[in-house]
Amino acid sequence: MVKPQHNKHNLNELQKFKVALKGLMLATKSEAHFRFHIVAALIIITAGWLMRVSKTDWLWLIAAIGFVLIAELFNTAIEHLVDLVSPEKHPLAGKIKDISAGAVLMASITAAVIGLVILWPYFC
Numbered sequence: 001m002v003k004p005q006h007n008k009h010n011l012n013e014l015q016k017f018k019v020a021l022k023g024l025m026l027a028t029k030s031e032a033h034f035r036f037h038i039v040a041a042l043i044i045i046t047a048g049w050l051m052r053v054s055k056t057d058w059l060w061l062i063a064a065i066g067f068v069l070i071a072e073l074f075n076t077a078i079e080h081l082v083d084l085v086s087p088e089k090h091p092l093a094g095k096i097k098d099i100s101a102g103a104v105l106m107a108s109i110t111a112a113v114i115g116l117v118i119l120w121p122y123f124c
Contacts, residue, residue, distance in 0.1 A: 027076055033104070034072050041065040044115055051122040060118050064111035071107035075100045 011019065027034045048061050078100040086093040 023073075027073055031072070031076050034069070034076065037068050037072050037108075041069065044119075047119060051119065053118065053122065057118045060114055064114040068104070068107045068111045071104045075104045 028038065044061060044065060048058060053061065079097055082093045082096050
């Protein structure tokens with residue numbers, strides 16, 4: 001039996017927030033790559049705190065971290081959706097998953113460059 005989905009029109013704001021938080025917790029528990037990016041984010045946040053980066057630098061670092069985590073969440077959702085609609089192997093399903101993973105890679109590379117540009121002067 002299929003479990004009924006949440007109807008966002010029947011939920012109050014607190015319930016909607018709880019549903020979104022549940023999604024974050026599901027990703028954290030079930031997705032190793034998401035956990036990896038969380039650990040990387042904590043390392044960058046710790047480095048920024050220890051180096052006493054400026055407020056502007058914090059904005060860039062937090063935006064870069066958020067960019068990667070959001071990309072990873074979308075990638076996870078896309079992969080699950082593809083698995084739902086195409087449980088059997090299909091070349092197009094594979095392409096969709098590869099492109100989605102490529103988006104995470106691009107977000108990660110972009111964030112790494114931002115991190116290097118921001119943090120490098122603090123090392124010198």
